[in-house]
Amino acid sequence: MISQIMGVLFDGFAYGMLLFLLSVGLSVTLGLMNFTNLAHGSFAMLGGYVTVTLMRDAGWPFLLTLPVAFVAAAVASVAFERTLFRRLYRATELNQVLFTIGLVFVMAAAAAYVFGTVAQPVRVPDYLNGSFRIGGINFAVYRLFLIGMALVITVLLVIGLEMTRFGAQVRAAVDNQRMAKGLGIDVDTVFAVTFALGSGLAGLGGALAIEIVGLDPSFGFQYLVYVLIVVAVGGLGSIGGSFLAATLLGVSDVAGKFYVPQLGAFLIYAIMVGLLFFRPAGLFGKR
Amino acid sequence: MLKLRVALSCAAALLLGVAGAQAEDTVKIGIIAPYSGQFADTGVQMDNGIKLFTQQHGDKAGGKKIELIRKDVGGIAPDVAKRLAQELIVRDKVDLLAGFMLTPNAMAAGDVSAQAKKFMVVMNAATSVIIDKSPYMVRTSVTTPQINENYGAWVFKHGTKKVYTMVSDYGPGQDAEQAFHRGFKAAGGEIVGADRFPVANPDFSAFVQRAKNANPEAIYIWVPGGTQPAAIAKALAERGINPSNTKIFGQGELTLPEALKSMGDSAIGIITAFHYDYNHQSATNKEFVGAFEKMHNRIPDIYSVGAYDGMHLIYAALDKTKGKTDGEALVNAAKGMAWESPRGPISIDPQTRDIVQTIYIRKVDKVNGQLVNVEFDKVEKAKDPTHGMKK
Helix, strand or coil: CHHHHHHHHHHHHHHHHHHHHHHHHHHHHHHHHCCCCCCHHHHHHHHHHHHHHHHHHCCCCHHHHHHHHHHHHHHHHHHHHHHCHHHHCCCCHHHHHHHHHHHHHHHHHHHHHHHCCCCCCCCCCHHHCCEEEECCEEEEHHHHHHHHHHHHHHHHHHHHHHHCHHHHHHHHHHHCHHHHHHCCCCHHHHHHHHHHHHHHHHHHHHHHHHHHHCCCCCHHHHCHHHHHHHHHHHCCCCHHHHHHHHHHHHHHHHHHHHHCHHHCCHHHHHHHHHHHHHCCCCCCCCC | CHHHHHHHHHHHHHHHHHHHHHHHCEEEEEEEECCCCCCHHHHHHHHHHHHHHHHHHCCEECCEEEEEEEEECCCCCHHHHHHHHHHHHHCCCCCEEEECCCHHHHHHHHHHHHHHCCEEEECCCCCHHHHHHCCCEEECCCCHHHHHHHHHHHHHHCCCCEEEEEEECCHHHHHHHHHHHHHHHHHCCEEEEEEEECCCCCCCHHHHHHHHHHCCCEEEEECCCCCHHHHHHHHHHHCCCCCCCCEEEEEHHHHCHHHHHHHHHHHCCCEEEECCCCCCCCHHHHHHHHHHHHHHCCCCCHHHHHHHHHHHHHHHHHHHCCCCCCHHHHHHHHCCCEEEECCEEEEECCCCCCEEEEEEEEEEEEECCEEEEEEEEEEEEECCCCCCCCC
């Protein structure tokens, strides 16, 4: 009984960390830059394709492809930001949504054109496969790896934002742009770097997620909803909020499916509605 | 002046006459399939089958020229499918409809086919009731009960007494579950658990854990193609459930080539039932696969063979009616037709207008270093068992 609950908690936490990895970048860009980038899932897809292509065609080891996925998504986002997104910083949220959704369609079609519409085979190295049992609970190695990566990224992000100069500049630019500019902070560059960071995280999240969820050109659409739920429930711009929201959602999703499978996917939405009802700005949201 | 006018009118009349006759010499086929969106890959493979057939057999049948008009339905969109079918018939003046990857679209277009009395060939959609929508409809693919009810009986007869089933919670998955349960229980088996998971489920850990807790002798899985097969197979392997300790039964989608590539050796021993595999050992299939690979740089699958056979049916029916395209003539020509398809011997049941074919039982094995589905048993002349059953 206890081991069952522990098992559900572990699996739920691991699933939550998968959602966190995919969403934390959006929390960064959406919260800190107030730019609704729904193409976030497509950057994750890009990271996934980078990993698959490097592993399959260039024979790279899986772990080595992860930083490349991060960088590729970051570079792509910089290109998009310079050419397309910066025209929309002053636009209404609706326009940003419409534009970035259009981008999702374009990127899905591009992926289908370049890689084909077939689901991509993904195989991680053997040392990341399998599981071991401790006290009746099944610990899957890859899920432990996901949890580990999520924790490392959280720590790095929090340290980065709270304890570095750059982090301080980001926080200043978000709180009061004009004042920050007046103090000589190059807000444009700060935002561009932050955007790249957020999208790079998406790429990394995508590369890590595909082993569990698979990869095809509709990836950007499929995980958009989950990512938005995590960000909405966690509160925009709050990394801790995203972490908590992802944990909550992951555990309740797995627990729901385990104990009451007929509820299926419904529970995750029910929790989102319930939480937002009482805290419309999310768990740790500022607005 | 009068002579000139008469001459010109005669010339015009002749030209119109010729143009009219040319229009009658062409048979237009309207193809409705998802060429974009989530199901684009299946649409591509279906179209590849059509293209291969027309490349091999030319564009003439029944003494007429064949013209194909393709329309993209984009995904599950019955209202779009209905509109496209109507437009094809009314505006493009097609003589028959073909394609139909997805059940809701086939159902919607079926209404149009019945109303307009147009011959319709369903090349993929696998739900039983579709065929009842129009008396001018035939199917060249497969139905879910055709595979799964026969499979359930086979599983029991081959030594498995208890099965835990896990299926995707939507039309085809529910159909498969019901059909398998029926076949298995009728033969004498016991279902120890039946779970349904949401469509496009990202994380299977909860469901797999439930299955593991039930400690079943065998697990039956139904998932659609795409990313789900590898995801659930990996979740099972992660938890130590593999064919060496638990029999794993599935419909062919579970062990599609790209899924096998993701699963690796943990897939060896999974038993599936399906109506077509590119590895099927027959001269007809070897030729088909070779030509397909040469033309499309890809291996054919059930969508390709369903479309290829559908085109064969259309051409053969037109030959039989000597080019007549009214629904009645074509559907009567199609009833009872039998031929050797790359998948094996198939025929169109004259009573139900549905396909009759062999269901193969295959096991995943490593052959020449590659994971493939090896056929080791079969159920011949399998029909859709729900047909004609009154609810």
